[in-house]
Amino acid sequence: xxxxxxxxxxxxxxxxxxxxxxxxxxxxxxxxxxxxxxxxxxxxxxxxxxxxxxxxxxxxxxxxxxxxxxxxxxxxxxxxxxxxxxxxxxxxxxxxxxxxxxxxxxxxxxxxxxxxxxxxxxxxxxxxxxxxxxxxxxxxxxxxxxxxxxxxxxxxxxxxxxxxxxxxxxxxxxxxxxxxxxxxxxxxxxxxxxxxxxxxxxxxxxxxxxxxxxxxxxxxxxxxxxxxxxxxxxxxxxxxxxxxxxxxxxxxxxxxxxxxxxxxxxxxxxxxxxxxxxxxxxxxxxxxxxxxxxxxxxxxxxxxxxxxxxxxxxxxxxxxxxxxxxxxxxxxxxxxxxxxxxxxxxxxxxxxxxxxxxxxxxxxxxxxxxxxxxxxxxxxxxxxxxxxxxxxxxxxxxxxxxx
Numbered sequence: 230x231x232x233x234x235x236x237x238x239x240x241x242x243x244x245x246x247x248x249x250x251x252x253x254x255x256x257x258x259x260x261x262x263x264x265x266x267x268x269x270x271x272x273x274x275x276x277x278x279x280x281x282x283x284x285x286x287x288x289x290x291x292x293x294x295x296x297x298x299x300x301x302x303x304x305x306x307x308x309x310x311x312x313x314x315x316x317x318x319x320x321x322x323x324x325x326x327x328x329x330x331x332x333x334x335x336x337x338x339x340x341x342x343x344x345x346x347x348x349x350x351x352x353x354x355x356x357x358x359x360x361x362x363x364x365x366x367x368x369x370x371x372x373x374x375x376x377x378x379x380x381x382x383x384x385x386x387x388x389x390x391x392x393x394x395x396x397x398x399x400x401x402x403x404x405x406x407x408x409x410x411x412x413x414x415x416x417x418x419x420x421x422x423x424x425x426x427x428x429x430x431x432x433x434x435x436x437x438x439x440x441x442x443x444x445x446x447x448x449x450x451x452x453x454x455x456x457x458x459x460x461x462x463x464x465x466x467x468x469x470x471x472x473x474x475x476x477x478x479x480x481x482x483x484x485x486x487x488x489x490x491x492x493x494x495x496x497x498x499x500x501x502x503x504x505x506x507x508x509x510x511x512x513x514x515x516x517x518x519x520x521x522x523x524x525x526x527x528x529x530x531x532x533x534x535x536x537x538x539x540x541x542x543x544x545x546x547x548x549x550x551x552x553x554x555x556x557x558x559x560x561x562x563x564x565x566x567x568x569x570x571x572x573x574x575x576x577x578x579x580x581x582x583x584x585x586x587x588x589x590x591x592x593x594x595x596x597x598x599x600x601x602x603x604x605x606x607x608x609x610x611x612x613x614x615x616x617x618x619x620x621x622x623x624x625x626x627x628x629x630x631x632x
Contacts, residue, residue: 304409304433305330306370308343308394311426312418314387319380319415321345321392323363325373329431332398332406338368340399341408347380348391351440354380365399390415396431407434439538439561441465441501443476443525446554449518449547455480455511457523459489461504462559465527465537474503474537477526480544483511491530518544527559536563 306329311322323343332339342365347354366372382390395410409431418425444460459476468474473491492503513521523542529535538559547553 303330304431306396306409306431307428308396308411308431309426309428310392310394310413311424312392312413312415313422313424314384314415314418315422317381317383319347319382319387319390319392319418320377321347321380322377323374323394324426325371325375326396326431327371329370329372329396330408331370332400332408339370339406339408340365340367341369341372341396342366342399343374344393344395344397345378346393346395347382348393348437349382349386350389351437354382387415387418394429395434410434435561435563436467436536437561438466439536439559441527441538441559442556443527443540443559444556445523445525445542446552447523447542447544447547448552449513449515449544450551451515453512453514455513455518455544455547456508457487457511458508459505459525461502461506462527463502465501465503465559467535467537468501468529470500471531472500472535472537473530474500474527475530476505477528478509478523480511480513480521480523482521483513485511513544515548518548525557536561539563 306326308326309324311324313320323345326341326343329339329341331337343363345361345363361378363374363376366374392413392415393410394413396408398406398408400406410433411429411431413427413429417427441462441464443462446458446460448456448458450456457478459478462474462476465474473493475491476489478487478489479485487509489505489507492500492505494500494503521544523544524539525542526539527537529537539562540557540559541562542553542557
């Protein structure tokens, strides 16, 4: 948006867009010129005029630069939630959120609310007869909710269920804007009436219709021969009668990309169980396996934009067994953090946390640690570096540093 003014001046064809943005007459002048209307009526007119202006302004921004309001852009923020299982009821409390992405046109604030959904076996379960959304908190990026939702479920489903928390920005003029979402697996929730509380980092939105399993066999032979056999897949989502699935295989850091042949089913049914049985080789030393993983992406040869899911397989276990074989879950991982080795990610995260703790001990820089360290009470600080895909959060409790 740094060159928005030059766009307005140089592109005269956008004059029709600018003309639709109405200017609002001051309320006092309108009361003097039109005594027949009450003050409340004029306020309603002024409100509708504002909504119309914002609606047209957003449309104009999208035409000038679609990335201005791109919902899949930068996602940041955290959400604090608590869960407890009691007598066939899963109680979910949305406590608060912080450091949310600003979604208004000026990029300063948001009107956030949280939608809570329970997924069991990939299927959504509604909250107990109620709308499972929190109230809207106006003009804030750090909303506090403290709202509780309940879901009926069986005790044995705790091991396979997930809770999706999606944060949205309420918009009176157009569709609500997506801010971010997070998933919580319920296998961490005890069934003995104990409360489980955690912080979840928000991530970009994923497609729940993407799914299925892929069967893969991996074998490593000395000195540097990794063989990957892509056998088959089953229960693929988002397939049609014209879909011809194929698999792309690569290892980050290794300059090789392999592809299977496209699977063409003879009958007219949807091709959700393709079979390939193709083997590919990668030159990787045994000692390099601990820092490597395989990426398998299932796509449609007839549609480059069709995405049927992917899976990431760590090669660390191959150092001991020399062979892995099994079925791996396909998921929508397009919105995940940039692919890196698990070791590098952990090291970067640890270094970042240690650096933030050191800054906290020396209260530097002052603009971040403005409150005295020894001051009583709680203080939470979050620092995020999006380009490095790293973040760190610490809490000071009565002057004591707690990660």
